[in-house]
Amino acid sequence: MQHRLQPLALGVALLTAAGALAACNGGVPIFSSATPSLPAPQVTIIAGQDPNEVAGQFLATWNERAFDAMYAQLSTTSQSAISAEDFAARYEDFRRKAAITQVRAEILATQVNSPNAEVSTRISYASGVAGEFSREVTLPLVMEGDAWRITWDDGLILPELKGGGRLVLEADIPARGTIYDRYGDPLAYESETLSLGIVPGEIVDEESLLRELSRLLLMNTETIRLKYASALPDWYVPLGEVSREEVGKRYGVLSGMGGIRISSNEGRTYYGGGIASHVIGYVAQVPKEQLDEYLAKGYLGDELVGVQGLESWGESFLAGTHGGTLYVVAADGRVLSTLAQRTSQPAHDIYTTLDRSLQARVERYAFGHLTGAAVALSRDTGEVLAMVSSPGFDSNLFNLGNFNSQYLLPELLNDQRVPLLNRAAQGQYALGSVFKLITIGGALQSGAYTAASTYTCDGYFRELPGLTLEDWTVAKDKPPHGTLNLVQGLMRSCNPFFWHIGLDLFNRDPWIVPNMARGYGLGKLTGIGVIEEEPGFIPDPAWKVEQGEPWLAGDAVNMAIGQVLNVTPLQVADFAAALGNGGTLYRPQLVRSIQHGEDEPVFTFAPEIRGTLPLSAENLAVIQEGMRGVTNAPGGTARPTFYGWPAVAGKTGTAQDLPRLPHAWFTGYTFLQRSDKPDIAIAVIVENTGEGSEYAAPIFRRILEIYFYGSPQTRYDWESAVGGPTVTPTLPGTETP
Template sequence: MRDFELQELTIEPKRGKALIIFFAVVFLLLVVKLWSLQIIQGEQLSEVALNQRTRVVPLLAPRGIIYDRNGIPLVSNRLAFTVSILPDVAAQVRKSPEEVKLLSELLEISEEKILAALSPSRKDRLGYEPFRILEDAGADKALRIYEQGWRLPGVIVEKVPVRHYVYDNFASHMLGHVGMISIDELRNWSELGYGANHKVGKYGLERYYEFELKGQDGAFEIEIDAKQMPVKELSRKNPTRGNDLILTMDYSLQSIVENKLREKDLQIQKETGERLAGASVVVLDPRNGQVLALANYPDFNPNTYNQDFLEIGKDKRSPLLNRAIRGTYPAGSAFKPLVMVGALNEGLVNEKTIFYDAPYPYGYGGWDPESKKRCVYGPHGHIDLLRGLQVSCNIPFYVMGRELGIDRLSEYARLFGFGEKTGIDLYPEEASGLIPDRDWKRDSFKKGEDKIWYPVETLDVAIGQGAMKVTPLQMAVFFSILANEGDVYQPYLVKEIRDSSGEVVCQFEPQIKRTIKLSPKTISILKEALEKVTIPGGTAARAFADFPLKVAGKTGSAEVPGKESHAWFVGYLPADKPELVIAVLVEHGG
């Protein structure tokens, strides 16, 4: 065996000193770095570490409740289970066919729908929000997710408030409905606290008062483990419900109106096999402009609107049309009181003025040469002003319309609210309607001869025909002015807004847009004539036979080329001290 000699290891002094300096510098740098991490950045890094094991989950606020004038809840909220995926786990789930398949089986929805909900290219959500997979999942599906949670890290079940319309179709055009926030709405409202998972008002009062009904969202913070499974709740800020609306609408009166419309539909089905084409009823308080009832038929169920949308779209009767404010129709003979008011106010006629309704072929009184049918109420021969309105004879109104001329006639129509929006607090915005006149015709047609206003067109307007278009709400406002003797009230549906604790935050008072100066004599003659319409000898006598209160009003038939005429009745009661104004329109009601 060889012997190895142990040699003494020696290091030159200069080299040893350099190594000592090198290791000292390295040590000093490590000390500085540790000091920076622990002292300077310690709080920040601690927060980062905490964030990696905590998640903040938003808590959506319930919307405000909508009540009728007597405190009956019409729209409220119910809690529903919603299945969501935390945003930092979404990519992992998306890339896991096994997890997507399991979710599909548990929730009974397609894998395609799940992948679409998890798409990173979605523009309808904000980055920090959970990905909603299934809303209103039901208790059974929520329980399945809880039971299989260990296989689905990052998948959570939330309890979310869902809008509930207490009486389904009741007042659907008035109350409206909600839907998922659109991309445009999210872009415009994100600074107001809206996120991609919010449902917002889309129609009716829900939309018009969106910012009042929306509450303040809360959130809760949870700790999660390395597998993204919830461990415990760390903190919670509860949401605050939105403001409540107290309506002017009366539940009982609205119910009566809607039931009558459904009864009419059933009657038509039984007699003809057809359906009611469409109808609208508006009830106002002429003393203040409050809307007591507003009903349209057909209607829809806001609770199932999203599921029913395609079927609703197939119904040619347009169930989503709010006929009361957006349906426009010729006023027919229900417009004649305005012509009478104008002629009386201008001193062109009085209660003793006599008109002559000549029989055909000397005149058109009592005979329609096109249909070869004799009218029920004519010819009338010599007839006075009051009798002319009672039996709705056209001749007196042709004469008064001719004497007024289209300029004064259209001016009176606009004075009484036709051709302009009433200002009611509903969405979508109401129609203005149309009062035709010289300016309208000149601006609406291209050919020179078509721009000319002809005298016969004035006669059409005088009996509510021709190009004239009005809404049922405008007709109700018109008769409110007659009932209260000149005040033009702005109709409104919400009388109070209260916060979640019941405190009144806003109270709406009646608004008079203008007052029309009518002579006491004009008012007296007009009211007497309107009362005659509903008593024996009047066009509405049969409808009000044995009615317990005195009613004043006017019927109307608005001609529709090639179809049955629309039927109108507009009036007020009690006739001697009006408290209610009602406008009824039945499309193609004859």
């Protein structure tokens, strides 16, 4: 719990109520909290107004923060004593210091003794920190010409301020709540953070230092070495951050190693250099454009608040309810009065669905320096177990007390790879041949195709007049597929077969495939909440007409293999889970529970069904058979990668992104039915690298190895170029899922 005195300049409080002016006596409210904020009143001094009208108008303009209009109502003597700027500043300071969120007033009585008058009022103030209080305030008026004007002093803001009194707000701020993974391991928490860096010329035992840093920072030793490889001997090279708890008893060893530099600060700490940063988000100073909003909620304005991810979504839980005591203090420091007091309420902790160990290891071992994303879901519930976007970022860098921020934060913000983009939920990509899972669904549900339907592929597609398209086997100098049934066509990812299906379905009903895609949950938000996501884009005949063009056969042919649409990896993982669990589309979720200590949770996870795949059980079984063939049958496009993994089904995809190299896709699910490790569904995309079978499928397998075994079990050739892990294979005789 923090107890501190409120600084003087904190910003402007947001007024949430405005009122209707009532020119009458007897305790009638001037402001109504149910009335929305109105434009600032334009005051015109009208001859013949009675004092009640003038006083009521003055108080109404105060609640509207129309200080120029208020100032226009002051008497000539009052205006000569204070400038309009200083007048407005007095009211703003009062609102800021007292965290005022609402002002209400009512007229109690009026006395007129021309050319003077007095209007007695009761003004009620609502403080976002200290609660409510009220004061009776008498407004003196003087007749100038034929109009009543206010004779003003500081006591009209609050009687105790007359004569030099000042406000002091002692805030009572609860400690920020912790964000945990599904097993209670912390991801974001209050701690002493240690900023680590290297001075290359001071390194004594490089290998020992690299091993120690690799363990703490969850980085490969070669990745760390590359960071300072080109640095001069006396340069400071920032590496990352860890909490004091993570270092533990090794602090003495680490601090005594030559070449290491350690700086510390207290505050929000993100485990492992900010794993799951796109999900967890970060805290930072209150954004200027949101200052009024936060002040209205009882914030002082100088706190760190969540501005992205769970930190932002869960701010009301993680911050608790601020409390405090509002005093009026005399010039000599004596407390003149206690205006209001409210006790703070403790923060709640958020338990996520994430598996910290899985998330950290996927971030460390799956992508290296490749750009892409991966999402792992619990196949039968929709819980997000891991969400990785590469490159990622270190949430600790947004803590400006972090010594490394001065070096690494500008690099992060100017990185052309856009690390702050959550590619897993906001990246929108063509789906390539993974979309054949939708096309085959449309074909089967149309009734025009069955599992036994055949097509003879010679490597070319010539059904569009004047156009010949080549299968992927031609470019790879492989023999054509020959005659295939529908399951084999999916398993071998035969493009001519699916171009044929796309054209045939177009001729039957051009809406079959677009509607099937939407039935798989594409082209719309998954409803994950907590984090920002994009809906992707599924074109259709109506959209094409809106562009001033007809939906053509070529559009349908391209769509059949996923080349004229956009999806997110999150959407793909979600429909892959549905294909594996029997057809249920669950809403992906990131929050498992919200609670304070041992109190009853205010939220507990429960699976939410958001739809059902538009497939019969028989047709779903056909697609599942084809996906199993991709990973296990002779000729399956990913069979070499998944040798020894019989309980995995999936689909490769290669999405064109000309003139760059294509995006590599792989998605699928497991069906082991183990009680200790629930089946999962995964989607992987690697940007601009090559084919799905060569890049995305190996990463998919790597995630399975980490999930089921805790670490990578195999190493792929391409990893030498991107910083792959040191692999400790499973011992001989270990059961393979």
